Amino acid sequence: MSWIPAPVSRFFHRTSSPPHFYALADRFIPWLTVIFLLLLGAGLYGGLYLAPTDYQQGDSYRIIYIHVPAAWMSLFIYVLMAVMGGIALIWRMKLAEVMLISSAPIGAGFTFVALVTGSLWGKPMWGTWWVWDARLTSELILLFLYLGVISLYGAIEEKRAAARAVSILALVGVVNIPIIHYSVQWWNTLHQGPTVSKMDKPSIHVSMLVPLLLMAVAFKFYYLVAVLQAAKLELLKRETTSQWVKALLEKQA
Amino acid sequence: MPIIQAFWAIIRRDLLLAFRRRAEMANPLFFFVLVVTLFPLAVGAQPNLLKAMAPGVIWVSALLAALLSLDGLFRSDFEDGSLEQMLLSPHALSILVLGKIVAHWLVTGLPLLLVAPLLAVFLGLPEQAMGTLWLTLILATPLLSLIGAIGVALTVGLRRGGMLLSLLVLPLYVPVLIFASGAVDRAASGLPVGAQLNILLAMLLSALVLVPLPTAAALKMSVN
Numbered sequence: 071m072s073w074i075p076a077p078v079s080r081f082f083h084r085t086s087s088p089p090h091f092y093a094l095a096d097r098f099i100p101w102l103t104v105i106f107l108l109l110l111g112a113g114l115y116g117g118l119y120l121a122p123t124d125y126q127q128g129d130s131y132r133i134i135y136i137h138v139p140a141a142w143m144s145l146f147i148y149v150l151m152a153v154m155g156g157i158a159l160i161w162r163m164k165l166a167e168v169m170l171i172s173s174a175p176i177g178a179g180f181t182f183v184a185l186v187t188g189s190l191w192g193k194p195m196w197g198t199w200w201v202w203d204a205r206l207t208s209e210l211i212l213l214f215l216y217l218g219v220i221s222l223y224g225a226i227e228e229k230r231a232a233a234r235a236v237s238i239l240a241l242v243g244v245v246n247i248p249i250i251h252y253s254v255q256w257w258n259t260l261h262q263g264p265t266v267s268k269m270d271k272p273s274i275h276v277s278m279l280v281p282l283l284l285m286a287v288a289f290k291f292y293y294l295v296a297v298l299q300a301a302k303l304e305l306l307k308r309e310t311t312s313q314w315v316k317a318l319l320e321k322q323a
Numbered sequence: 324m325p326i327i328q329a330f331w332a333i334i335r336r337d338l339l340l341a342f343r344r345r346a347e348m349a350n351p352l353f354f355f356v357l358v359v360t361l362f363p364l365a366v367g368a369q370p371n372l373l374k375a376m377a378p379g380v381i382w383v384s385a386l387l388a389a390l391l392s393l394d395g396l397f398r399s400d401f402e403d404g405s406l407e408q409m410l411l412s413p414h415a416l417s418i419l420v421l422g423k424i425v426a427h428w429l430v431t432g433l434p435l436l437l438v439a440p441l442l443a444v445f446l447g448l449p450e451q452a453m454g455t456l457w458l459t460l461i462l463a464t465p466l467l468s469l470i471g472a473i474g475v476a477l478t479v480g481l482r483r484g485g486m487l488l489s490l491l492v493l494p495l496y497v498p499v500l501i502f503a504s505g506a507v508d509r510a511a512s513g514l515p516v517g518a519q520l521n522i523l524l525a526m527l528l529s530a531l532v533l534v535p536l537p538t539a540a541a542l543k544m545s546v547n
Binding site: 226231249 | 473477478480481484487490491493494495497498501502526533537540541544545547
């Protein structure tokens with residue numbers, strides 16, 4: 071790969087080695103946490119206090135500030151996992167495997183949050199906790215894809231083999247995501263389900279949109295903090311016998 | 324031996340093995356018929372209800388029958404070591420895997436084609452939807468074998484892979500289920516079904532090309 075400048079490729083080689091990554095993550099996590107908290111504070115203040123009450127939905131629309139960013143994250147993390155899976159399969163990069171595995175529970179968590187908040191929002195708005203609607207059903211299937219990844223990783227003893235299996239599954243699953251998303255929509259148009267397309271409305275007022283975007287970025291930073299923490303733990307678990315972990319433990323003792 | 328010959332040899336071998344265990348071969352078929360007959364007992368035998376549910380009932384049962392039969396796809400080869408021989412053979416593993424999938428479909432998917440119309444008649448599916456039911460079965464049962472092969476290849480090395488297999492494979496089956504039962508449903512109410520059938524065909528063709536690669540990769544991983 072001679073077309074990549076030497077400093078850049080050196081940087082990638084260094085950060086992809088577990089001890090370097092561990093130290094780097096250690097240094098970044100406090101900063102990322104601070105940025106996350108600032109964004110979260112600003113987003114919540116804007117969303118719960120500054121944003122006006124919706125003329126139709128009253129105050130209960132404010133759950134959007136949790137619900138929509140969580141739903142975005144659930145898709146974003148799955149695609150990211152597929153990218154990590156590709157990297158892990160092609161270059162056999164340990165760090166990509168670790169990041170893939172560490173992302174799965176977080177993604178499942180976001181999917182779960184999106185489902186629960188959607189259900190809480192659905193009760194006052196549509197008078198029902200659950201509808202077999204396009205978005206809801208595809209989100210539920212996404213949750214099962216995440217659970218499949220997590221339990222496949224748990225079922226295989228040898229962790230490097232498990233990571234390779236999970237990479238294949240993540241790549242196969244990502245092909246399925248757009249199919250599921252659109253197919254359920256087409257399927258539902260036949261059955262004339264309730265119309266839910268709230269985000270398709272392009273005219274969302276700026277005072278509501280800005281906190282929403284702030285929350286979306288805040289969730290991204292939360293993901294970064296969480297995935298780095300999880301990756302650190304996973305690295306320690308995998309490399310218990312290696313020299314750098316021993317050195318680390320001795321330093322802390 | 325050229326690769327084409329190896330491909331046919333795999334199919335011939337798997338079919339021969341299946342015919343030697345004829346009782347086992349019929350199991351998915353019996354399962355399919357049984358599940359379909361359970362529905363009228365469970366939801367009540369009103370003709371209108373059954374007629375409306377027929378496409379969904381037949382397709383869900385076909386899905387479950389396919390899922391049940393999947394485990395046999397690589398399990399016995401894995402246990403007696405012939406899978407390792409396939410990995411060691413000079414031929415591209417993905418082609419050999421495709422041969423095994425084709426054989427699996429011939430043994431488990433094809434019989435459904437013969438029984439499903441009969442069950443559809445019992446459930447009261449309208450006459451004009453029969454052709455579409457057939458077409459969806461022809462297009463989509465191979466898809467079930469193909470997609471399932473990835474899941475089996477990932478779990479074949481595990482001792483208790485059954486539950487995990489259904490967790491991995493069923494979400495991937497969802498699009499097939501939606502388009503296949505949707506097409507039959509539309510045909511039953513006299514609407515055009517070209518779009519659904521075209522999408523199923525597109526999925527089948529791309530799966531034929533794409534599925535053998537991850538399946539072969541997963542098998543290599545499972546056998547190690």
